[in-house]
Amino acid sequence: NAGVTQTPKFQVLKTGQSMTLQCAQDMNHNSMYWYRQDPGMGLRLIYYSASEGTTDKGEVPNGYNVSRLNKREFSLRLESAAPSQTSVYFCASKMTAGSTDTQYFGPGTRLTVL
Amino acid sequence: QKEVEQDPGPLSVPEGAIVSLNCTYSNSAFQYFMWYRQYSRKGPELLMYTYSSGNKEDGRFTAQVDKSSKYISLFIRDSQPSDSATYLCAMSETGNTPLVFGKGTRLSVIA
Numbered sequence: 001n002a003g004v005t006q007t008p009k010f011q012v013l014k015t016g017q018s019m020t021l022q023c024a025q026d027m028n029h030n031s032m033y034w035y036r037q038d039p040g041m042g043l044r045l046i047y048y049s050a051s052e053g054t055t056d057k058g059e060v061p062n063g064y065n066v067s068r069l070n071k072r073e074f075s076l077r078l079e080s081a082a083p084s085q086t087s088v089y090f091c092a093s094k095m096t097a098g099s100t101d102t103q104y105f106g107p108g109t110r111l112t113v114l
Numbered sequence: 115q116k117e118v119e120q121d122p123g124p125l126s127v128p129e130g131a132i133v134s135l136n137c138t139y140s141n142s143a144f145q146y147f148m149w150y151r152q153y154s155r156k157g158p159e160l161l162m163y164t165y166s167s168g169n170k171e172d173g174r175f176t177a178q179v180d181k182s183s184k185y186i187s188l189f190i191r192d193s194q195p196s197d198s199a200t201y202l203c204a205m206s207e208t209g210n211t212p213l214v215f216g217k218g219t220r221l222s223v224i225a
Contacts, residue, residue: 004157033212040122042217043158043202050210058212090157097210100146100165105157 002026004106006091012112013081021076021109023091029104031097032074034058034066036087037108043090049074050097081113117141120203120216129225133190137203137216140184144205144214147179149188152200152218161201162188193223 007022025032033048035058045058047066055066063085065077074093078085089109094101120137127133135149146165150158162177164170164186170177176189186205190197202218 031210035215040217042120043204043215045212048212092157097212100163102160102163103213105159107157108155 004091004093004104006089006106006109008109009107010110012114013078014114015082017081017113018077018079019081019111020078021089021091021111022073023075023106024073025091025093025104026072027093027095027104028071029093029095030071031094031101032068033092033094033103034064034074034076035090035092036060036085037090038087046076046089048097081111083113085111086113087111117214118203118205118216121219122217124220124222126222126224127193129193129195129223131193131223133188133193133197133221133223135188135190135201135203135219135221137186137205138184139186139205139214141205141207141214142181142184143207145208146206147177147186148204148213149175149177150202150204150215152202154199158202195223195225198222 004025034046035043049068052071091106094103149162151161152158167181174191178187200218203216204213
């Protein structure tokens, strides 16, 4: 099992460019999450999908959109990148949204916006 | 005030020391408490999980929750250089609410 995979691993964008971060899990999990991690700020939730067909905003959703493409895949889109979106992005998944389930993280995507 | 407060460190200790990592929180509805370990340039991985108050031990690691004080701790006994990582506390309410993370404490164990 690969667990949670993310592509790309690294990306450099210019201000105003758009891109989609891809996330896939092979653990048959129902719930998936997107976080950003910044120095001194910790992990902050951007969007999550408690189950296939649903998405909800997290703590910092502005400037992002998400798509739960199917049960395995959950993508994060930056329509018009800004330098403030320079960060490390982590995708995570868990069997259900219930609090007792273990949340598994991907390896992260390091994004720089110039 | 952020819901979960965690001293970012860095914390540097000699090999074999006992390490104490702590978080405080303001939301009395939190029922589930976790500690994640994150090695440099990797994703976090679950280390310990505790429900409500009490202690939980797993090898060299002990997690404590004091809900009356809104305070959780992670103790690492006989610390090893391989324990050098960032430790993040996380917590959630009942039901399907997402985890809320602390900022993480960077730990270095010096051989």
